[in-house]
Amino acid sequence: MSFLSFAWNWLKSPAQWHGSADIPIRILQHLGYSGLSLLVAALIALPAGIWIGHTGRGGVVVVNVANAWRAIPTLGLLVLMVVLIGFSALAWLVPLVVLAIPPILVNAYEGVAGVDPGLRDAARGMGMTGWQSLRKVELPVALPLIMLGLRTGAIFVVATATIAAEIGLGGLGRYIIDGLSQSNYAEVAGGAVLVVLLALLVQVIFVILRFLIVPAPLRIQARSDG
């Protein structure tokens, strides 16, 4: 249990809760980087995935590219950005967005493409245009998978923001990276506990969001290989 006692002693020390780099500020930084990256990724991937799913063109390419995408090493992408353009917002934003795009894109595509053709026909039969059918029928039915994609993207982004402390980004990864370089194990343990708690909090937020956004009859256990 020494890990948890280390972490607990570090967490309850007042030094961690006051000053310019205290725990609340690190948490807000972490959420800020993650939120911004997820937003940018969603703005790119959601319209693209929904459109490809709606028209049904390019689907095979999307799924296969997303599969190969997983091989891209996060750490390598982060350090490469810094070596190429120096440390700036772009240096961490690009890798975080790049990693969050595939799960959002694939799930949005699969969600819309997987809508029962009978439903599309019914929408058409009721006199809906393609656009109306997308907005009123296909999108609501695809929502569980779309939310799953966003959740997976959020998980990737929170994890990668932790590693990005290596290139100088703030957030909770700082405690782990700084603690490792100073052989301060208490700080490493405390940071790890905070990162785990934050990751779980993000999960809980998505469970609540799903409950609020997805219509009740569609709230089946959606799962895919995001």
Add this chain to the structure above:
Amino acid sequence: MNWPLLWQYTGANALLGVLPAVIGLAIALPLGVACARWRWFYVPVLPLTTILYSIPSLALFVVLIDYTGLSNATVIIPLTLFSLCVLVPNVVDGIRSVPQPVRQAATAMGFGPLRRLVRVELPLAVPVIIAGLRIAVVSSISLASVGQLIGVSSLGYFFLDGFQRDFPEEIYVAGAAIIALALVCDLLLVGTRRLATPWSRG
């Protein structure tokens, strides 16, 4: 470029990436079979895989330093857990996707539950299980490089070295090596699936 070092770390990275998927499969098969058979058993397992999967790898690595030190196990254990999160649901889905008439036919031919599982259900579940295995092995190979941050050697060495020395070529080569390694493993798995499911070849 230091070629002997590149080979050495490519080997280390392959080990750190492939072992978790192999160990993960060895655990996921019995666990998945149990979950497919007893529905109540799956109820707590499924959310557990989701929760575990959301924990950043770096956090799990540093938690384990205290128990396993700077050995390969410190990287292999968390990556095995991540692999399980992908593999267990896939094994369950694969077994459940076997059509009921097929199951009944096996029973009618006199297959007991165990023989039906080994000779009928698992072979038919192979495509879904291998789909999960592809995800597990590719992500493990890619994530293993993060272990370098806690000092467990892999191709990630060149990322940190290239970062400190401002040497992008080193990062390109190591990144390309990781992607190549992942694609080779992926192709091997696709080949295995073709061999294991001769009936699916048109």
